[in-house]
Amino acid sequence: MLSIDIKEAFYGTKKVLSNINLQLNDGDILAVVGETGAGKTTIAKIISGIYKFYGINFNGSVHSDKKISFVPQNISESLDPLFTVEAQMREINDDMELIRDTLLKVGFFDVERVLKYYPHNLSGGMKQRVLTAMALLEGDVLIADEFTSALDRTTKFQIVELFKKLNEEFNITIIFITHDIELLRFKGLLMVMHMGEIVEFGDADSIKNNPYHPYMKFLMGSIPKEDMHYTKDRFKEVSINKTAACPFVEICDNSQELCYKIKPELKEHDERLIRCHF
Numbered sequence: 700m701l702s703i704d705i706k707e708a709f710y711g712t713k714k715v716l717s718n719i720n721l722q723l724n725d726g727d728i729l730a731v732v733g734e735t736g737a738g739k740t741t742i743a744k745i746i747s748g749i750y751k752f753y754g755i756n757f758n759g760s761v762h763s764d765k766k767i768s769f770v771p772q773n774i775s776e777s778l779d780p781l782f783t784v785e786a787q788m789r790e791i792n793d794d795m796e797l798i799r800d801t802l803l804k805v806g807f808f809d810v811e812r813v814l815k816y817y818p819h820n821l822s823g824g825m826k827q828r829v830l831t832a833m834a835l836l837e838g839d840v841l842i843a844d845e846f847t848s849a850l851d852r853t854t855k856f857q858i859v860e861l862f863k864k865l866n867e868e869f870n871i872t873i874i875f876i877t878h879d880i881e882l883l884r885f886k887g888l889l890m891v892m893h894m895g896e897i898v899e900f901g902d903a904d905s906i907k908n909n910p911y912h913p914y915m916k917f918l919m920g921s922i923p924k925e926d927m928h929y930t931k932d933r934f935k936e937v938s939i940n941k942t943a944a945c946p947f948v949e950i951c952d953n954s955q956e957l958c959y960k961i962k963p964e965l966k967e968h969d970e971r972l973i974r975c976h977f
């Protein structure tokens with residue numbers, strides 16, 4: 700079980716998160732989506748305990764009975780070009796049987812060959828698999844922060860499938876951070892963030908099929924069709940009203956005077972949390 704209660708988080712005096720409160724059970728999969736600067740990486744750094752190195756302060760607590768491991772975002776800088784996969788994995792855990800087993804788990808069939816490879820022998824997708832295997836050697840809860848940014852579309856979906864497999868077959872708890880709504884193809888939990896706060900939280904399928912919050916409605920309404928070649932950053936198209944108490948008044952069909960004056964709290968509705976007055 701992982702329980703996260705971040706009351707506030709700061710870089711220096713700049714507040715970047717408020718009231719991020721959630722609990723995950725073993726084997727849960729949670730996706731966190733939100734625009735750039737929403738605070739997704741800050742959450743990941745707090746949860747994985749590496750926040751101190753980044754000058755982040757926070758009030759609250761994070762408790763986990765399992766070890767949490769961060770899957771790094773920058774695949775090219777995260778592997779040492781001078782050492783083989785075997786050497787880099789043995790630095791984390793010297794148990795060769797466990798290493799072989801972990802490489803199989805992340806989808807390598809030719810494990811003996813992969814062990815002898817240097818990073819330059821690996822494609823982007825293979826590097827991501829090795830980094831995932833290394834994270835698995837370290838912990839039972841994986842946090843993958845924008846792991847796909849350096850990968851092409853097909854490979855991105857393959858890595859999403861890998862995470863689904865690790866979750867379903869091996870009960871690995873996964874926190875999956877992305878700003879690519881198209882990658883949300885799994886059953887689990889979804890947290891939608893905006894400016895350091897939760898705007899909608901609940902079952903991923905039910906939010907995707909029927910988003911309640913205007914922000915998520917806007918984002919879901921604009922998913923490109925399967926045959927489109929690129930994903931536009933949908934988050935950049937949202938009109939935000941910075942003077943209104945609720946910044947989404949312009950994209951919302953139900954906005955009323957109240958929304959301009961009083962900021963909505965996070966409310967529970969149909970087993971979801973939604974930051975909306977209505």
Ligand SMILES: Nc1ncnc2c1ncn2[C@@H]1O[C@H](COP(=O)(O)OP(=O)(O)OP(=O)(O)O)[C@@H](O)[C@H]1O
Pocket residue numbers: 710713715733734735736737738739740741742753754845878
């Ligand atoms: N080292 C830093 N010093 C000061 N402010 C920072 C620092 N790193 C991030 N921030 C600020 O904290 C806020 C949250 O940043 P964070 O990196 O968590 O966002 P994010 O949701 O991960 O964005 P992205 O999608 O671009 O990765 C932003 O306003 C950002 O400008």
Ligand SMILES: [Mg+2]
Pocket residue numbers: 739740741844845
């Ligand atoms: Mg980030």
